[in-house]
Amino acid sequence: MVTMNDVAKRAGVSIATVSFVLSGAKPISAATRERVETAMRELGYRRNPVGAALARGRTNIIALLYPALQRPATGSVMGFFTSAAARAQELGRNLVLWPISNDAGEAAALANTGLVDGVLLMEVQLEDARVEALRPGTTPFALIGRTRDTAGLTFVDVDFEASMSEAVAALDGLGHRRIAFVTGNWGDLHLEDHGAAERSRACFRTEMARRGVRKPLIVPCAENSLDGRRLGRTLITEHPELTALVVMNEHAAPGIVMGLRDAGRRVPDDVSIISIGSSANMAGMADPPLSFMRTPGEELGRLGVDAIIERIENAGAEPPAVLLACEMQPGATLVRVRPGD
Amino acid sequence: MVTMNDVAKRAGVSIATVSFVLSGAKPISAATRERVETAMRELGYRRNPVGAALARGRTNIIALLYPALQRPATGSVMGFFTSAAARAQELGRNLVLWPISNDAGEAAALANTGLVDGVLLMEVQLEDARVEALRPGTTPFALIGRTRDTAGLTFVDVDFEASMSEAVAALDGLGHRRIAFVTGNWGDLHLEDHGAAERSRACFRTEMARRGVRKPLIVPCAENSLDGRRLGRTLITEHPELTALVVMNEHAAPGIVMGLRDAGRRVPDDVSIISIGSSANMAGMADPPLSFMRTPGEELGRLGVDAIIERIENAGAEPPAVLLACEMQPGATLVRVRPGD
DNA sequence: TTGAAAGCGATACCAA
């Protein structure tokens, strides 16, 4: 491995000078800079980030912490990751996806070792032990998602309340009142711990109550098409009065449509469906293609990186907090309720 | 930050002793070990991996290089990543997903800075500049996939030939002869550069030729349901004689089924389908659920990690090379051809 | 069984 020393020797300067050329921290005469750069080129020198990290206390690496070992990841994580990585690169940082157990200690351990400049936490729960473990440390962190109490925390999250309100309003505008809400079933987590689940359920209840429905139907479903199909069948059989479904479970949604059809209901003629928090590709897996509200995953990826970098560079400032609603996309599963229904 | 020095002082020993206790590299008396461990606990000490990496020349980090910026990732990457991460953890390593451009220099740069002990390359092309860039370096690397010439390389890959042969044999056994092959359309890459595509196409041709079909139909399709649907419609309209499809494009497959139905063909009564290299979840998105051959993604993740670690620890040995075929899974889209067809 | 000390590669302060 070529070191700074090699470069310095070859250029006939001190390693301090080489370092200054590299970092631009001090003015260097054009002549010496030229000599140093030539030496670097000839030797194929690359700065060793480990040495630099030890000396500077910074690595330029941001870790996107994902509890992959507990919750095998879905495709939406990748969209997020991709845009976050691109944004980090634009800003001269490295963003890596770091699998981690949900064990609070592990996150704090990684953060406080100096291996990374900051961390982004995914799959945040309402009461999240990792957040409590990171708080006392000095390494900046930001959440993708939110805990219940967000005071003093940096986060970017989907605005589930706004999305849900818009979805219910859309159905309401088409005359639907008998609406069920199908949520996800977030792995081993207790549903109550999952922010997206709890916030959207609460909002669904509120919106329905405002429209005179006191105890609206809310059912969880595992996140895959087969369970979706099963659920679609039983749900409509047990609750034949339903005219519409709000689904927040993109992987189950296409199966649900099949299940309804299995049970003799047509979509959307008999039952309208709106899928909240979906990708276009998943919505297109259903027949007919689902009317859906797009998860702003890519936007959040970018914003999450901006937020953590802001935190790293400007620790004193007000912590950024961003909420972004899903955006309604056209589809073929939303129609006016039939008169008489 | 608590350092080894703090621990040493508190325990009344030298930092060398602390290091030995931590690494177990040298025998330490029970009494001293006890004192050191107590001090570590009381101070909440954690070894700084940056310092350790600099001293040892090893970081215990393995990078899974993914060209995320060129080719936004699909869900199957995550399955692979998850199992690889779990395996790495079992073996005391960290596996991180590192986005990288397909630019050869970038991969080599990362590898040769000492930041990672080894790299796993994903989305390998038949002629892959990254491989050539990594070859001369000293950092071990392994491929997920294969280049055309694999001499001296460590790799784990799907055995497309075996999988394709089995798929065609299955259709053949049911009397199908008029079979088309729908491949993926790997982003901006020229199809010819993609190993999976080329190997499976060649194998399809061979298998069909052996059965007396000289120029079998092979069509690419973008990897999403909407394009799949479009393709299904036009394909069967332009080639009404087809009785079966081999699909190697899990995201398009459910759409293809819809497209066939749009064109008035029933699946599987009129057209049988087998999806090669799919996950159960995607196969279940179709109605009826697809007969498919499962991508051994999780197995490959584990084996890939084993391979790169073997390479790191035992640089002299024969480079491991692993091929794993997809495994046939039951579904509802495979039936005997109708007499007369 | 333990300790002193020489690195690992780079940064940055203090002098010159």
Place this chain on the structure above:
DNA sequence: TTGGTATCGCTTTCAA
């Protein structure tokens, strides 16, 4: 504008 050098935190050799 440049150089000498202490320093970051840990590993490991050599001596004791």
